[in-house]
Amino acid sequence: MDSNFILEFKDVTKQFPGVLALKDVSFEVRRGEIHGICGENGAGKSTLMKILSGVYPHGTYEGKIIFDGEELKLGESSIREASEKGIAIVYQELTLVPTMSVGENVFLGREPVEGQTINWNKLYADTKQILSNYGLNVSPQEIIKNLGVGKMQMVEIAKALSEDAKVLILDEPTSALSEAEVEKLMDILKTLKAHGITCLYITHKLEEFFRITDRITVMRDGKVVVTEPTENLSVEKLVRHMVGREMKERFPKGKRKPGEVVFEVNDLLALDPNDASHKVLNGVNFNVRRGEILGIAGLMGSGRTELVMTLFGEYGKIVNGKIMLEGKEIKPQSAREAIDAGLSLVPEDRKGFGLVLIQSILKNISLAHLNQFSGFLRIDADAELKASLKQAKSLTIKTSSFEALVETLSGGNQQKVVISKWLLSNPVVLIMDDPTRGIDVGAKYEIYKLMNDLAEKGVAIIMISSELQEVLGMSDRIMVMCRGRSAGVLPVQEASEERIMSLATGISS
Ligand SMILES: Nc1ncnc2c1ncn2[C@@H]1O[C@H](COP(=O)(O)OP(=O)(O)OP(=O)(O)O)[C@@H](O)[C@H]1O
Ligand SMILES: [Mg+2]
Structure with a gap:
Protein backbone atom coordinates (compact mmCIF):
# COMPACT_ATOMS: atom_id res chain seq x y z
CA MET A 1 0.00 0.00 0.00
CA GLY A 244 -6.35 14.10 -30.15
CA ARG A 245 -5.37 16.74 -32.69
CA GLU A 246 -4.21 20.32 -32.90
CA MET A 247 -6.92 22.99 -32.78
CA LYS A 248 -5.51 26.20 -34.13
CA GLU A 249 -8.49 28.48 -33.69
CA ARG A 250 -11.36 28.44 -31.27
CA PHE A 251 -13.73 30.45 -33.47
CA PRO A 252 -14.27 29.60 -37.14
CA LYS A 253 -14.11 32.54 -39.54
CA GLY A 254 -17.50 33.23 -41.09
CA LYS A 255 -18.25 35.05 -44.33
CA ARG A 256 -21.24 36.85 -42.91
CA LYS A 257 -22.72 39.83 -44.73
CA PRO A 258 -25.38 41.38 -42.53
CA GLY A 259 -28.32 42.79 -44.53
CA GLU A 260 -31.36 44.81 -43.53
CA VAL A 261 -32.84 44.94 -40.03
CA VAL A 262 -35.34 42.09 -39.51
CA PHE A 263 -35.92 42.19 -35.80
CA GLU A 264 -36.26 45.19 -33.57
CA VAL A 265 -37.04 45.76 -29.91
CA ASN A 266 -37.88 49.31 -28.86
CA ASP A 267 -38.14 50.64 -25.31
CA LEU A 268 -39.28 47.36 -23.89
CA LEU A 269 -40.55 47.60 -20.34
CA ALA A 270 -41.87 44.48 -18.59
CA LEU A 271 -43.00 43.64 -15.07
CA ASP A 272 -42.50 40.52 -13.02
CA PRO A 273 -45.83 38.68 -13.48
CA ASN A 274 -45.81 37.74 -9.78
CA ASP A 275 -44.76 41.12 -8.44
CA ALA A 276 -45.87 44.12 -10.47
CA SER A 277 -43.65 46.46 -8.46
CA HIS A 278 -40.57 44.79 -9.95
CA LYS A 279 -39.48 45.82 -13.45
CA VAL A 280 -37.66 42.86 -14.98
CA LEU A 281 -36.97 44.80 -18.17
CA ASN A 282 -36.55 48.52 -17.95
CA GLY A 283 -35.73 50.00 -21.34
CA VAL A 284 -34.33 47.45 -23.77
CA ASN A 285 -33.41 48.68 -27.26
CA PHE A 286 -31.70 46.76 -30.02
CA ASN A 287 -32.06 45.45 -33.53
CA VAL A 288 -30.64 42.53 -35.50
CA ARG A 289 -29.94 42.33 -39.21
CA ARG A 290 -30.46 39.46 -41.57
CA GLY A 291 -27.35 37.29 -41.49
CA GLU A 292 -25.95 38.98 -38.41
CA ILE A 293 -24.91 37.52 -35.07
CA LEU A 294 -25.79 39.82 -32.19
CA GLY A 295 -24.17 38.80 -28.92
CA ILE A 296 -25.84 39.67 -25.62
CA ALA A 297 -23.53 39.96 -22.64
CA GLY A 298 -24.30 40.83 -19.05
CA LEU A 299 -23.85 39.56 -15.54
CA MET A 300 -26.04 36.89 -14.00
CA GLY A 301 -29.33 38.61 -13.13
CA SER A 302 -28.91 41.44 -15.66
CA GLY A 303 -32.13 40.40 -17.40
CA ARG A 304 -30.78 38.41 -20.35
CA THR A 305 -32.86 35.29 -19.81
CA GLU A 306 -35.86 37.40 -18.72
CA LEU A 307 -35.61 39.24 -22.04
CA VAL A 308 -35.73 35.99 -23.98
CA MET A 309 -38.64 34.64 -21.95
CA THR A 310 -40.52 37.90 -22.44
CA LEU A 311 -39.95 37.86 -26.21
CA PHE A 312 -41.40 34.36 -26.17
CA GLY A 313 -44.52 35.44 -24.27
CA GLU A 314 -43.62 33.13 -21.39
CA TYR A 315 -42.70 35.49 -18.61
CA GLY A 316 -42.64 39.29 -18.27
CA LYS A 317 -45.81 41.36 -18.52
CA ILE A 318 -45.09 43.94 -21.24
CA VAL A 319 -46.33 47.41 -20.27
CA ASN A 320 -44.47 49.47 -22.84
CA GLY A 321 -42.45 49.08 -26.02
CA LYS A 322 -42.64 47.29 -29.34
CA ILE A 323 -41.31 44.08 -30.84
CA MET A 324 -41.02 44.29 -34.63
CA LEU A 325 -40.35 41.30 -36.88
CA GLU A 326 -39.81 41.97 -40.58
CA GLY A 327 -41.48 45.33 -40.27
CA LYS A 328 -44.60 44.13 -38.46
CA GLU A 329 -45.34 44.42 -34.78
CA ILE A 330 -45.71 41.06 -33.02
CA LYS A 331 -47.18 40.35 -29.59
CA PRO A 332 -46.53 36.70 -28.81
CA GLN A 333 -48.56 35.40 -25.87
CA SER A 334 -46.84 32.02 -25.80
CA ALA A 335 -43.81 30.20 -27.14
CA ARG A 336 -46.05 28.58 -29.76
CA GLU A 337 -47.12 31.98 -31.10
CA ALA A 338 -43.53 33.22 -31.14
CA ILE A 339 -42.38 30.16 -33.08
CA ASP A 340 -45.24 30.54 -35.55
CA ALA A 341 -44.26 34.17 -36.07
CA GLY A 342 -40.70 33.13 -36.98
CA LEU A 343 -38.70 33.20 -33.75
CA SER A 344 -36.85 30.16 -32.52
CA LEU A 345 -35.10 29.49 -29.23
CA VAL A 346 -32.34 27.27 -27.96
CA PRO A 347 -33.25 27.48 -24.28
CA GLU A 348 -30.83 27.80 -21.40
CA ASP A 349 -32.32 25.04 -19.31
CA ARG A 350 -32.08 21.80 -21.24
CA LYS A 351 -33.98 19.80 -18.64
CA GLY A 352 -36.77 22.35 -18.27
CA PHE A 353 -38.30 22.68 -21.67
CA GLY A 354 -35.49 21.52 -23.85
CA LEU A 355 -35.84 17.78 -23.82
CA VAL A 356 -38.08 14.82 -23.17
CA LEU A 357 -35.55 12.58 -21.46
CA ILE A 358 -37.49 9.37 -21.87
CA GLN A 359 -37.81 9.67 -25.62
CA SER A 360 -35.27 8.84 -28.28
CA ILE A 361 -32.76 11.31 -29.63
CA LEU A 362 -34.44 11.36 -33.04
CA LYS A 363 -37.89 12.00 -31.60
CA ASN A 364 -36.53 14.87 -29.54
CA ILE A 365 -34.83 16.50 -32.47
CA SER A 366 -37.90 16.36 -34.67
CA LEU A 367 -40.47 17.06 -31.94
CA ALA A 368 -40.56 20.82 -32.35
CA HIS A 369 -41.21 20.69 -36.07
CA LEU A 370 -43.52 17.84 -36.72
CA ASN A 371 -45.62 20.04 -38.99
CA GLN A 372 -42.60 20.53 -41.19
CA PHE A 373 -42.54 16.81 -41.88
CA SER A 374 -46.24 16.01 -41.95
CA GLY A 375 -47.58 15.05 -45.33
CA PHE A 376 -51.31 14.79 -45.79
CA LEU A 377 -52.51 13.76 -42.32
CA ARG A 378 -49.58 11.55 -41.53
CA ILE A 379 -46.01 12.24 -40.59
CA ASP A 380 -43.48 11.50 -43.24
CA ALA A 381 -41.27 9.25 -41.16
CA ASP A 382 -38.53 9.04 -43.74
CA ALA A 383 -38.11 12.76 -44.14
CA GLU A 384 -38.15 13.17 -40.36
CA LEU A 385 -35.50 10.53 -39.92
CA LYS A 386 -33.26 11.94 -42.62
CA ALA A 387 -33.34 15.53 -41.44
CA SER A 388 -32.84 14.58 -37.79
CA LEU A 389 -30.00 12.23 -38.54
CA LYS A 390 -28.21 14.83 -40.61
CA GLN A 391 -28.49 17.29 -37.76
CA ALA A 392 -27.36 14.82 -35.10
CA LYS A 393 -24.37 13.77 -37.17
CA SER A 394 -23.23 17.30 -37.89
CA LEU A 395 -22.99 17.94 -34.14
CA THR A 396 -21.21 14.65 -33.47
CA ILE A 397 -23.62 13.48 -30.80
CA LYS A 398 -21.87 10.53 -29.16
CA THR A 399 -24.29 7.64 -28.84
CA SER A 400 -24.63 3.98 -29.74
CA SER A 401 -27.82 4.68 -31.69
CA PHE A 402 -30.08 7.61 -32.46
CA GLU A 403 -32.94 5.48 -31.16
CA ALA A 404 -31.29 5.65 -27.71
CA LEU A 405 -33.10 7.49 -24.92
CA VAL A 406 -31.86 10.99 -24.26
CA GLU A 407 -31.41 10.22 -20.54
CA THR A 408 -28.58 7.82 -21.40
CA LEU A 409 -26.53 10.59 -23.01
CA SER A 410 -23.75 12.47 -21.29
CA GLY A 411 -24.64 15.99 -20.13
CA GLY A 412 -22.98 17.80 -23.02
CA ASN A 413 -24.47 15.48 -25.59
CA GLN A 414 -27.95 16.25 -24.24
CA GLN A 415 -27.28 19.91 -24.92
CA LYS A 416 -26.33 19.08 -28.50
CA VAL A 417 -29.70 17.36 -28.95
CA VAL A 418 -31.45 20.55 -27.78
CA ILE A 419 -29.55 22.59 -30.30
CA SER A 420 -30.16 20.15 -33.15
CA LYS A 421 -33.83 20.26 -32.38
CA TRP A 422 -34.15 24.01 -32.79
CA LEU A 423 -31.76 24.39 -35.69
CA LEU A 424 -34.13 22.32 -37.79
CA SER A 425 -36.90 24.88 -37.66
CA ASN A 426 -35.68 27.39 -40.28
CA PRO A 427 -36.43 30.49 -38.26
CA VAL A 428 -36.13 34.15 -39.29
CA VAL A 429 -34.57 34.92 -35.91
CA LEU A 430 -32.77 32.29 -33.86
CA ILE A 431 -32.20 33.08 -30.19
CA MET A 432 -29.62 31.00 -28.37
CA ASP A 433 -29.44 31.26 -24.59
CA ASP A 434 -25.98 30.17 -23.46
CA PRO A 435 -25.81 27.55 -26.22
CA THR A 436 -22.41 26.09 -25.40
CA ARG A 437 -22.71 25.73 -21.65
CA GLY A 438 -21.29 22.37 -20.59
CA ILE A 439 -20.08 21.63 -24.11
CA ASP A 440 -16.52 20.61 -24.91
CA VAL A 441 -14.19 22.63 -27.13
CA GLY A 442 -14.48 20.38 -30.17
CA ALA A 443 -18.28 20.45 -30.19
CA LYS A 444 -18.33 24.18 -29.46
CA TYR A 445 -16.43 24.68 -32.68
CA GLU A 446 -19.06 22.62 -34.53
CA ILE A 447 -21.84 24.75 -33.05
CA TYR A 448 -20.05 27.95 -34.06
CA LYS A 449 -19.72 26.61 -37.60
CA LEU A 450 -23.45 25.87 -37.67
CA MET A 451 -24.18 29.39 -36.46
CA ASN A 452 -22.02 30.79 -39.26
CA ASP A 453 -23.78 28.61 -41.83
CA LEU A 454 -27.20 29.74 -40.65
CA ALA A 455 -26.18 33.40 -40.63
CA GLU A 456 -24.76 33.06 -44.14
CA LYS A 457 -28.17 31.70 -45.19
CA GLY A 458 -29.73 34.89 -43.83
CA VAL A 459 -30.91 33.86 -40.35
CA ALA A 460 -30.57 36.62 -37.77
CA ILE A 461 -28.96 35.14 -34.67
CA ILE A 462 -29.11 36.45 -31.13
CA MET A 463 -26.62 34.72 -28.86
CA ILE A 464 -26.66 35.18 -25.11
CA SER A 465 -23.45 34.08 -23.49
CA SER A 466 -21.66 34.32 -20.18
CA GLU A 467 -18.32 33.66 -21.81
CA LEU A 468 -16.87 36.94 -22.95
CA GLN A 469 -14.38 35.16 -25.20
CA GLU A 470 -17.26 33.56 -27.04
CA VAL A 471 -19.21 36.81 -27.39
CA LEU A 472 -16.13 38.56 -28.73
CA GLY A 473 -15.21 35.63 -30.97
CA MET A 474 -18.59 35.12 -32.64
CA SER A 475 -20.61 38.36 -32.67
CA ASP A 476 -20.84 41.16 -35.25
CA ARG A 477 -22.24 43.47 -32.60
CA ILE A 478 -22.64 43.10 -28.86
CA MET A 479 -25.44 44.38 -26.67
CA VAL A 480 -24.51 44.64 -23.01
CA MET A 481 -27.30 44.42 -20.43
CA CYS A 482 -27.24 45.86 -16.95
CA ARG A 483 -30.12 45.80 -14.45
CA GLY A 484 -32.81 45.03 -16.99
CA ARG A 485 -31.82 47.60 -19.59
CA SER A 486 -29.54 47.72 -22.59
CA ALA A 487 -26.47 49.56 -21.36
CA GLY A 488 -24.93 49.81 -24.81
CA VAL A 489 -24.54 48.18 -28.22
CA LEU A 490 -20.96 47.88 -29.52
CA PRO A 491 -19.63 46.82 -32.91
CA VAL A 492 -17.25 43.95 -32.17
CA GLN A 493 -14.30 45.98 -33.47
CA GLU A 494 -14.85 48.47 -30.65
CA ALA A 495 -15.49 45.86 -27.96
CA SER A 496 -13.09 44.37 -25.44
CA GLU A 497 -13.52 42.44 -22.22
CA GLU A 498 -12.87 45.60 -20.22
CA ARG A 499 -15.35 47.69 -22.20
CA ILE A 500 -18.06 45.01 -21.83
CA MET A 501 -17.45 44.58 -18.12
CA SER A 502 -17.60 48.27 -17.42
CA LEU A 503 -20.97 48.49 -19.19
CA ALA A 504 -22.22 45.31 -17.50
CA THR A 505 -21.37 46.53 -14.03
CA GLY A 506 -22.81 49.99 -14.67
CA ILE A 507 -19.45 51.73 -14.26
CA SER A 508 -19.75 53.34 -17.67
CA SER A 509 -22.66 53.86 -20.03
N1 LIG B 1 -27.02 4.92 -18.35
C1 LIG B 1 -26.39 4.85 -19.53
N2 LIG B 1 -26.80 4.00 -20.49
C2 LIG B 1 -26.15 3.93 -21.68
N3 LIG B 1 -25.08 4.69 -22.02
C3 LIG B 1 -24.64 5.56 -21.10
C4 LIG B 1 -25.27 5.71 -19.82
N4 LIG B 1 -24.60 6.66 -19.12
C5 LIG B 1 -23.60 7.09 -19.92
N5 LIG B 1 -23.62 6.43 -21.11
C6 LIG B 1 -22.68 6.62 -22.23
O1 LIG B 1 -21.35 6.49 -21.74
C7 LIG B 1 -20.48 7.43 -22.36
C8 LIG B 1 -19.79 8.27 -21.30
O2 LIG B 1 -20.73 9.14 -20.70
P1 LIG B 1 -20.37 10.11 -19.50
O3 LIG B 1 -21.66 10.65 -18.98
O4 LIG B 1 -19.49 9.41 -18.55
O5 LIG B 1 -19.54 11.26 -20.27
P2 LIG B 1 -18.88 12.59 -19.69
O6 LIG B 1 -17.42 12.49 -19.92
O7 LIG B 1 -19.34 12.84 -18.31
O8 LIG B 1 -19.45 13.70 -20.70
P3 LIG B 1 -20.01 15.22 -20.44
O9 LIG B 1 -18.83 16.11 -20.49
O10 LIG B 1 -20.89 15.47 -21.64
O11 LIG B 1 -20.76 15.24 -19.15
C9 LIG B 1 -21.36 8.24 -23.31
O12 LIG B 1 -21.21 7.70 -24.60
C10 LIG B 1 -22.76 8.02 -22.79
O13 LIG B 1 -23.71 8.11 -23.83
MG1 LIG C 1 -20.58 14.30 -17.42
Missing part, protein backbone atom coordinates in the same frame (compact mmCIF):
# COMPACT_ATOMS: atom_id res chain seq x y z
CA ASP A 2 1.31 3.38 -0.99
CA SER A 3 -0.12 5.79 1.54
CA ASN A 4 0.58 8.72 -0.76
CA PHE A 5 -2.47 7.69 -2.72
CA ILE A 6 -6.02 7.96 -1.46
CA LEU A 7 -7.39 6.47 -4.68
CA GLU A 8 -6.04 4.06 -7.26
CA PHE A 9 -8.03 3.13 -10.34
CA LYS A 10 -6.81 -0.13 -11.86
CA ASP A 11 -8.07 -1.12 -15.31
CA VAL A 12 -11.60 0.06 -14.67
CA THR A 13 -13.87 -0.90 -17.58
CA LYS A 14 -17.59 -0.15 -17.85
CA GLN A 15 -19.86 -1.40 -20.57
CA PHE A 16 -23.37 -0.06 -21.24
CA PRO A 17 -25.52 -1.79 -23.84
CA GLY A 18 -23.78 -0.84 -27.08
CA VAL A 19 -21.38 1.67 -25.46
CA LEU A 20 -18.01 0.98 -23.92
CA ALA A 21 -17.99 3.98 -21.57
CA LEU A 22 -14.68 3.19 -19.81
CA LYS A 23 -11.80 1.07 -21.05
CA ASP A 24 -8.95 0.04 -18.73
CA VAL A 25 -8.90 3.30 -16.81
CA SER A 26 -5.87 3.45 -14.52
CA PHE A 27 -4.53 6.40 -12.55
CA GLU A 28 -3.83 7.46 -8.99
CA VAL A 29 -5.07 10.35 -6.90
CA ARG A 30 -2.76 11.72 -4.21
CA ARG A 31 -3.96 12.35 -0.70
CA GLY A 32 -5.02 15.96 -0.28
CA GLU A 33 -4.60 17.05 -3.89
CA ILE A 34 -7.10 18.74 -6.16
CA HIS A 35 -7.16 16.46 -9.16
CA GLY A 36 -8.77 17.68 -12.36
CA ILE A 37 -10.49 15.33 -14.79
CA CYS A 38 -10.83 16.64 -18.27
CA GLY A 39 -12.26 15.27 -21.51
CA GLU A 40 -14.76 15.86 -24.29
CA ASN A 41 -18.48 15.18 -23.90
CA GLY A 42 -18.98 11.46 -23.52
CA ALA A 43 -15.35 10.74 -22.61
CA GLY A 44 -16.51 8.85 -19.52
CA LYS A 45 -15.85 11.34 -16.72
CA SER A 46 -19.26 11.18 -15.05
CA THR A 47 -19.45 7.40 -15.45
CA LEU A 48 -16.15 6.97 -13.59
CA MET A 49 -17.36 9.27 -10.81
CA LYS A 50 -20.64 7.38 -10.59
CA ILE A 51 -18.73 4.13 -10.06
CA LEU A 52 -16.71 5.77 -7.32
CA SER A 53 -19.79 7.13 -5.57
CA GLY A 54 -21.73 3.87 -5.77
CA VAL A 55 -24.30 4.67 -8.44
CA TYR A 56 -22.88 1.65 -10.29
CA PRO A 57 -21.99 -0.87 -7.55
CA HIS A 58 -19.18 -3.43 -7.45
CA GLY A 59 -19.81 -6.16 -9.98
CA THR A 60 -21.33 -3.85 -12.60
CA TYR A 61 -17.88 -2.91 -13.86
CA GLU A 62 -14.53 -4.62 -14.30
CA GLY A 63 -11.22 -3.70 -12.70
CA LYS A 64 -10.46 -2.42 -9.23
CA ILE A 65 -10.61 0.74 -7.21
CA ILE A 66 -8.35 0.99 -4.15
CA PHE A 67 -9.65 3.56 -1.70
CA ASP A 68 -7.51 4.46 1.30
CA GLY A 69 -5.54 1.21 0.98
CA GLU A 70 -8.49 -1.14 0.58
CA GLU A 71 -10.40 -2.39 -2.43
CA LEU A 72 -13.69 -0.56 -2.76
CA LYS A 73 -16.50 -3.09 -3.05
CA LEU A 74 -19.76 -1.23 -2.80
CA GLY A 75 -22.85 -3.40 -2.52
CA GLU A 76 -26.58 -2.99 -2.92
CA SER A 77 -27.13 0.20 -0.95
CA SER A 78 -23.91 1.44 -2.35
CA ILE A 79 -24.55 5.19 -2.51
CA ARG A 80 -25.12 5.21 1.25
CA GLU A 81 -22.06 3.03 1.75
CA ALA A 82 -19.83 5.25 -0.34
CA SER A 83 -20.80 8.34 1.61
CA GLU A 84 -20.30 6.53 4.93
CA LYS A 85 -16.80 5.63 3.79
CA GLY A 86 -16.16 9.28 3.06
CA ILE A 87 -16.73 9.59 -0.68
CA ALA A 88 -18.99 12.54 -1.38
CA ILE A 89 -20.26 13.72 -4.75
CA VAL A 90 -21.87 16.83 -6.15
CA TYR A 91 -23.54 15.71 -9.37
CA GLN A 92 -23.55 17.45 -12.72
CA GLU A 93 -27.28 18.14 -12.23
CA LEU A 94 -28.59 19.66 -9.01
CA THR A 95 -30.41 17.13 -6.85
CA LEU A 96 -31.93 19.23 -4.06
CA VAL A 97 -35.63 19.14 -3.14
CA PRO A 98 -36.81 22.67 -4.03
CA THR A 99 -39.69 22.87 -1.54
CA MET A 100 -37.60 21.90 1.49
CA SER A 101 -35.26 24.00 3.59
CA VAL A 102 -31.48 24.03 3.35
CA GLY A 103 -31.14 22.02 6.58
CA GLU A 104 -33.73 19.43 5.55
CA ASN A 105 -31.85 18.92 2.30
CA VAL A 106 -28.46 18.62 3.95
CA PHE A 107 -29.71 15.89 6.30
CA LEU A 108 -32.29 14.31 4.00
CA GLY A 109 -32.74 10.63 4.85
CA ARG A 110 -30.54 10.81 7.98
CA GLU A 111 -32.22 13.45 10.09
CA PRO A 112 -31.04 13.44 13.73
CA VAL A 113 -33.78 11.87 15.89
CA GLU A 114 -34.68 11.96 19.53
CA GLY A 115 -36.89 8.99 20.32
CA GLN A 116 -39.44 8.96 17.51
CA THR A 117 -39.21 12.56 16.42
CA ILE A 118 -36.77 14.58 14.41
CA ASN A 119 -34.60 16.86 16.49
CA TRP A 120 -35.04 20.02 14.45
CA ASN A 121 -32.89 22.17 16.72
CA LYS A 122 -29.97 19.84 16.24
CA LEU A 123 -30.61 19.54 12.51
CA TYR A 124 -30.49 23.29 12.02
CA ALA A 125 -27.61 23.80 14.45
CA ASP A 126 -25.53 21.11 12.71
CA THR A 127 -26.35 22.56 9.31
CA LYS A 128 -25.28 25.98 10.51
CA GLN A 129 -22.01 24.52 11.79
CA ILE A 130 -21.19 22.85 8.47
CA LEU A 131 -22.07 25.96 6.50
CA SER A 132 -19.91 28.20 8.65
CA ASN A 133 -16.99 25.74 8.71
CA TYR A 134 -16.62 26.23 4.99
CA GLY A 135 -17.55 29.87 4.89
CA LEU A 136 -20.86 29.25 3.12
CA ASN A 137 -23.17 32.19 3.55
CA VAL A 138 -26.65 30.58 3.47
CA SER A 139 -29.35 30.39 6.12
CA PRO A 140 -30.20 26.80 7.21
CA GLN A 141 -33.93 27.65 7.31
CA GLU A 142 -34.12 29.13 3.81
CA ILE A 143 -36.29 27.20 1.33
CA ILE A 144 -34.18 25.91 -1.58
CA LYS A 145 -36.31 27.34 -4.37
CA ASN A 146 -35.73 30.85 -3.02
CA LEU A 147 -31.99 30.53 -3.53
CA GLY A 148 -30.09 31.31 -6.72
CA VAL A 149 -28.25 28.54 -8.55
CA GLY A 150 -24.96 29.60 -6.99
CA LYS A 151 -26.22 29.19 -3.44
CA MET A 152 -27.90 25.90 -4.35
CA GLN A 153 -24.53 24.66 -5.50
CA MET A 154 -23.08 25.65 -2.09
CA VAL A 155 -25.84 23.68 -0.36
CA GLU A 156 -25.03 20.66 -2.52
CA ILE A 157 -21.45 20.93 -1.32
CA ALA A 158 -22.49 21.32 2.31
CA LYS A 159 -24.67 18.24 1.94
CA ALA A 160 -21.79 16.29 0.44
CA LEU A 161 -19.47 17.40 3.24
CA SER A 162 -21.86 16.77 6.11
CA GLU A 163 -20.53 13.24 6.51
CA ASP A 164 -16.84 13.83 7.07
CA ALA A 165 -15.82 13.36 3.47
CA LYS A 166 -12.29 12.27 2.62
CA VAL A 167 -12.86 12.63 -1.10
CA LEU A 168 -15.15 15.21 -2.64
CA ILE A 169 -16.17 14.84 -6.27
CA LEU A 170 -17.39 17.92 -8.12
CA ASP A 171 -18.85 17.18 -11.56
CA GLU A 172 -19.06 20.48 -13.46
CA PRO A 173 -19.93 22.58 -10.42
CA THR A 174 -19.49 25.93 -12.13
CA SER A 175 -21.47 25.58 -15.35
CA ALA A 176 -24.32 27.66 -13.91
CA LEU A 177 -22.36 29.96 -11.62
CA SER A 178 -21.54 33.62 -12.06
CA GLU A 179 -17.92 34.74 -11.95
CA ALA A 180 -18.24 35.93 -8.34
CA GLU A 181 -19.73 32.60 -7.33
CA VAL A 182 -16.95 30.71 -9.10
CA GLU A 183 -14.46 32.80 -7.13
CA LYS A 184 -16.25 31.82 -3.91
CA LEU A 185 -16.19 28.15 -4.88
CA MET A 186 -12.45 28.32 -5.56
CA ASP A 187 -11.97 29.73 -2.05
CA ILE A 188 -14.04 26.92 -0.58
CA LEU A 189 -11.96 24.33 -2.41
CA LYS A 190 -8.79 25.89 -1.02
CA THR A 191 -10.26 25.67 2.48
CA LEU A 192 -11.15 22.02 1.91
CA LYS A 193 -7.64 21.32 0.73
CA ALA A 194 -6.27 22.95 3.86
CA HIS A 195 -8.50 20.56 5.86
CA GLY A 196 -6.83 17.65 4.04
CA ILE A 197 -9.81 16.75 1.85
CA THR A 198 -8.99 15.33 -1.58
CA CYS A 199 -10.96 16.76 -4.45
CA LEU A 200 -11.79 15.43 -7.91
CA TYR A 201 -12.77 18.31 -10.14
CA ILE A 202 -14.50 18.12 -13.53
CA THR A 203 -15.15 21.14 -15.73
CA HIS A 204 -15.33 22.22 -19.36
CA LYS A 205 -14.01 25.66 -18.48
CA LEU A 206 -10.41 24.75 -19.01
CA GLU A 207 -9.02 27.90 -17.42
CA GLU A 208 -10.41 26.73 -14.07
CA PHE A 209 -8.04 23.76 -14.01
CA PHE A 210 -5.16 26.19 -13.94
CA ARG A 211 -6.64 28.19 -11.10
CA ILE A 212 -7.17 25.32 -8.74
CA THR A 213 -5.81 21.86 -9.61
CA ASP A 214 -2.51 20.22 -8.66
CA ARG A 215 -2.66 17.50 -11.31
CA ILE A 216 -4.93 16.70 -14.24
CA THR A 217 -6.02 13.44 -15.83
CA VAL A 218 -7.21 13.75 -19.43
CA MET A 219 -9.67 11.20 -20.80
CA ARG A 220 -10.66 10.49 -24.36
CA ASP A 221 -13.15 7.84 -25.59
CA GLY A 222 -13.27 6.11 -22.23
CA LYS A 223 -9.50 5.89 -21.85
CA VAL A 224 -6.91 7.82 -19.91
CA VAL A 225 -4.62 9.86 -22.17
CA VAL A 226 -2.30 11.30 -19.50
CA THR A 227 -2.04 12.30 -15.87
CA GLU A 228 0.27 15.28 -15.44
CA PRO A 229 1.09 17.98 -12.90
CA THR A 230 -0.89 21.07 -13.88
CA GLU A 231 2.26 23.16 -14.11
CA ASN A 232 3.45 21.02 -17.04
CA LEU A 233 0.25 21.68 -18.99
CA SER A 234 -1.43 24.60 -20.77
CA VAL A 235 -4.89 25.12 -22.26
CA GLU A 236 -3.46 24.31 -25.71
CA LYS A 237 -1.85 21.10 -24.47
CA LEU A 238 -5.06 20.06 -22.70
CA VAL A 239 -7.09 20.62 -25.85
CA ARG A 240 -4.64 18.60 -27.90
CA HIS A 241 -4.86 15.69 -25.44
CA MET A 242 -8.65 15.92 -25.29
CA VAL A 243 -9.43 15.99 -28.99
